Amino acid sequence: MQQEPTRDRLITTALRLFGEKGYQSTSVADVQRESDCHSGSFYHFFPTKQDLLLAVLERYRSAIVPMLIEPAWAGIDDPIERIFALLARYRMLLEISHCTYGCPIGSLALELHEPDPEVRQLLADNFTGWIDQVENCLIGARKTLGRGFDARRTAGFVLTVMEGAVMQARTYRDLRPFDAAVATLREYFNTLQRAAAREELA
Amino acid sequence: MQQEPTRDRLITTALRLFGEKGYQSTSVADVQRESDCHSGSFYHFFPTKQDLLLAVLERYRSAIVPMLIEPAWAGIDDPIERIFALLARYRMLLEISHCTYGCPIGSLALELHEPDPEVRQLLADNFTGWIDQVENCLIGARKTLGRGFDARRTAGFVLTVMEGAVMQARTYRDLRPFDAAVATLREYFNTLQRAAAREELA
DNA sequence: ACTCGACTTGATCGATTAGTCAAATTGTGA
DNA sequence: TCACAATTTGACTAATCGATCAAGTCGAGT
Numbered sequence: 001m002q003q004e005p006t007r008d009r010l011i012t013t014a015l016r017l018f019g020e021k022g023y024q025s026t027s028v029a030d031v032q033r034e035s036d037c038h039s040g041s042f043y044h045f046f047p048t049k050q051d052l053l054l055a056v057l058e059r060y061r062s063a064i065v066p067m068l069i070e071p072a073w074a075g076i077d078d079p080i081e082r083i084f085a086l087l088a089r090y091r092m093l094l095e096i097s098h099c100t101y102g103c104p105i106g107s108l109a110l111e112l113h114e115p116d117p118e119v120r121q122l123l124a125d126n127f128t129g130w131i132d133q134v135e136n137c138l139i140g141a142r143k144t145l146g147r148g149f150d151a152r153r154t155a156g157f158v159l160t161v162m163e164g165a166v167m168q169a170r171t172y173r174d175l176r177p178f179d180a181a182v183a184t185l186r187e188y189f190n191t192l193q194r195a196a197a198r199e200e201l202a
Numbered sequence: 203m204q205q206e207p208t209r210d211r212l213i214t215t216a217l218r219l220f221g222e223k224g225y226q227s228t229s230v231a232d233v234q235r236e237s238d239c240h241s242g243s244f245y246h247f248f249p250t251k252q253d254l255l256l257a258v259l260e261r262y263r264s265a266i267v268p269m270l271i272e273p274a275w276a277g278i279d280d281p282i283e284r285i286f287a288l289l290a291r292y293r294m295l296l297e298i299s300h301c302t303y304g305c306p307i308g309s310l311a312l313e314l315h316e317p318d319p320e321v322r323q324l325l326a327d328n329f330t331g332w333i334d335q336v337e338n339c340l341i342g343a344r345k346t347l348g349r350g351f352d353a354r355r356t357a358g359f360v361l362t363v364m365e366g367a368v369m370q371a372r373t374y375r376d377l378r379p380f381d382a383a384v385a386t387l388r389e390y391f392n393t394l395q396r397a398a399a400r401e402e403l404a
Numbered sequence: 405a406c407t408c409g410a411c412t413t414g415a416t417c418g419a420t421t422a423g424t425c426a427a428a429t430t431g432t433g434a
Numbered sequence: 435t436c437a438c439a440a441t442t443t444g445a446c447t448a449a450t451c452g453a454t455c456a457a458g459t460c461g462a463g464t
Contacts, residue, residue, distance in 0.1 A: 006411080022315050024226045028452060040455075041412050049452065100315065109373045110312040113224050113302065123373050156379055157386040160366030167365050168358065171311045171325050177358055184359040191393045208441080230422060242425075243442050251422065405464100412459070420451070429442065434435100 007045045007055075009035045015056045019104035022111050023053060050116065053108075057122035060105060064129045079140035080189055086134070087162055087182050091175065094166065099173045102166030105130075131155045145189075146196035161185050209247045209257075211237045217258045221306035224313050225255060252318060255310075259324035262307060266331045281342035282391055288336070289364055289384050293377065296368065301375045304368030307332075333357045347391075348398035363387050 004012065013035040017026040028049050032042050046052040072089045073082045093101055105126045112119060135155035142149060165181035206214065215237040219228040230251050234244050248254040274291045275284045295303055307328045314321060337357035344351055367383035 020315065022226075022313060024224075025315065027450075029450085038413055039453080040414075043453065043455095044411060047453090106369055107312045107315070109369055110309045111224060113222065113227065113309070120373065120375065127370065127373055153382045153386060156370065156382055157363075160370060160379075160383045161359075161362055162366070163369050164362030164364070164366035167308055167311055168329065168362060171322065171329055173322065177362075180355045180358055181362045184355060188390050188393075191390075191397065195393065229420075231420085240443055241423080241446095242444075245423065246441065249423090407464085408462095410460085410462100413457085415455090417454070418452100421449080422447105423449105424447075425445090427443085429440100431440080432438090434437085 006035070006037055006041060010037060010042060010045060010052065011055050011059055014052050015059060015104075018053070018056055018108065019101060023108055024111065028052075050119065054118060054122060057105075057108075057119065057126065061122065061126050061129055064126070064133070069133050079137035080144075082137045083134055083158060084182065084186065087158075087165075087185075090162055090166060091178060091182070094169050094175060094178060099169050099175060102170050103163060106163045106166060127159060131159055134158045144196055145192050146199055149192070149196075158185065208237070208239055208243060212239060212244060212247060212254065213257050213261055216254050217261060217306075220255070220258055220310065221303060225310060226313065230254075252321065256320060256324060259307075259310075259321065259328065263324065263328050263331055266328070266335070271335050281339035282346075284339045285336055285360060286384065286388065289360075289367075289387075292364055292368060293380060293384070296371050296377060296380060301371050301377060304372050305365060308365045308368060329361060333361055336360045346398055347394050348401055351394070351398075360387065 003009065010031060014026065014031045017030055017034065021030075028039075028042065031037075031052065032039060035042075046055065068089065069086065072086045076082050076085050090102060105123060109123045109127075112123075115123070131152070132155075135151050138145065138149075138151035138154055142151060161181055161184075165178040168177035168181070169175055205211065212233060216228070216233045219232055219236065223232075230241075230244065233239075233254065234241060237244075248257065270291065271288065274288045278284050278287050292305060307325060311325045311329075314325075317325070333354070334357075337353050340347065340351075340353035340356055344353060363383055363386075367380040370379035370383070371377055
């Protein structure tokens, strides 16, 4: 029953608290208390609160594939279905939190209005890593989506829709705006595939 | 050269600062200083900082049509073009702020993780007021969009895309993600209209 | 046994925070 | 002219913030 090393424990706690309350509403003392860690010990590992944020964002980035993508895609092969399975993970997060917890990266991205370049870059890296995964799906489904199809642009659009949908679900405290956005996105893919099928015939 | 009443001046200043720095990063002292207003005077009008936020959100709500919609739609009659003219306003806000200022309501909606019910309701009201305007456009264009077209759902989708696009533009400090999202939305409307035109023929 | 660096303890710091208050001033109607 | 309420002034408070620091503990290597 050995516990996680202090530095990792601090990151784990901060990751949770930043997601639940946001960066600014989480005090360093909060993180210390919930990590059973004293002030000097905290500052031994993280010179400033922002350094903790950087570590959290790095962990998020490295967790995208093993903690988010792989669980979402287990048992699902169709590339388009994988995209909607990923969106379903966010729906689940919203559901179990009663529409208070959505995408922590998106929340941080809008909460921090003038982030240091390092922070902003890591936020962007998280988005890019997410988009990369969706792009791979779309490349896998390219044949069904038509010739002029832009996989990268569409992958970015999927992130756009997810983030906007999470925002509305949280603001309305209601899953329906999220479901409506996903349904519209589904419809968009359907029309693309129908158009591609017609194109194939001609 | 009489100046704005103190209460209005405080709201005007707070509206700007909340948009530039966010709610939590704006101190009551900041608002007081930039409004030439002393502490006691501030608390005469607003018992708490949150009451100031409520007043700001009410002003935003009442400003949607006269300050945002009407300028965006001046000289534009086509309902679909009005939607993209509205999105172009947000693009302009991003551009002149070098991708730091997008939609203040969206920022507040994600910054405030557990807002008081009054605050959350006003954020939702702002979204609803925005969606109402887009819905009117879509109802005006219903004939070109097909029979089963859901104007309300699609209006919400436009907000979803706008908010997600603003988030990415701010995070990447680059207008291209915004433009890409708007282009994809445009493409979506195009496919809807083409499908409706085919439906018309049949 | 000794050393050294990594880590922990916990008191403490100055700055900033939202908010209070009593006294002074101002504008308005009788 | 008086009265009275609305507003303004600015000092003040208690709490919290991120961060500092010196002293102490611990374990691994020699």
